[in-house]
Amino acid sequence: MDLFAGISVSDYSASLAWYTRLLGSPPSFVAHETECVWELAEHRFVFIEEQPDHAGHSQVTIFVDDLDGFVEAAASRGIEPAKRETYDNGVRKADYRDPDGNEVNFGGAPL
Numbered sequence: 001m002d003l004f005a006g007i008s009v010s011d012y013s014a015s016l017a018w019y020t021r022l023l024g025s026p027p028s029f030v031a032h033e034t035e036c037v038w039e040l041a042e043h044r045f046v047f048i049e050e051q052p053d054h055a056g057h058s059q060v061t062i063f064v065d066d067l068d069g070f071v072e073a074a075a076s077r078g079i080e081p082a083k084r085e086t087y088d089n090g091v092r093k094a095d096y097r098d099p100d101g102n103e104v105n106f107g108g109a110p111l
Contacts (some may be wrong), residue, residue: 003045007102008054015048018098021077056101067092067108083104 009015012034019038020026023046026037034050045061064070069095071081081094090110094105 004037004046004102005046005060007048007060008051008056008100009048009056009102010042010055012050014049014099015050018079019048021080022079022096022098022104023073024077037044055083055095058102059105060066061093061105061107063107063109065108067094067106070089070094070106070108072086 007015007019016027023038023040028045030036031047031049035047037045037047039045042063046062059084063086071084073104074080074096075082079096082097083095084093085095086092092108094106096105097103
C-alpha cells in the first residue's frame, strides 16, 4: 500500500523552500513545475502542490521514531513548532504551520 498526503499551497517556490527546511532534504522528485514529492518512508509520501484556492486547509500528522531529534533538527534549519503538547496517554506532538497556515504535525511515542 502506498500513501500520498497532499498539501495545497499558494506559492510553490516559497513553500518548496519552507518544506525543504522542515523535512531536512530536497524533494524526492518533482511531479511537474508546481508539484513536488518527498518520500518519508518506503511507499509513504507527502507532496505540495500550488493550488491557491485550496491553500491553508491541510492537516497532516506524521509519526517519527525520534520526535525530539526531529524538532531539534528542524530548529537548526530555522523552523520552530507553533505548539507542542503531550496527551494523557503520553503521546507527544509538535505542530508546525507553513506560510499558508497548513498544519503539519509530527508525533512521537511516549518517553
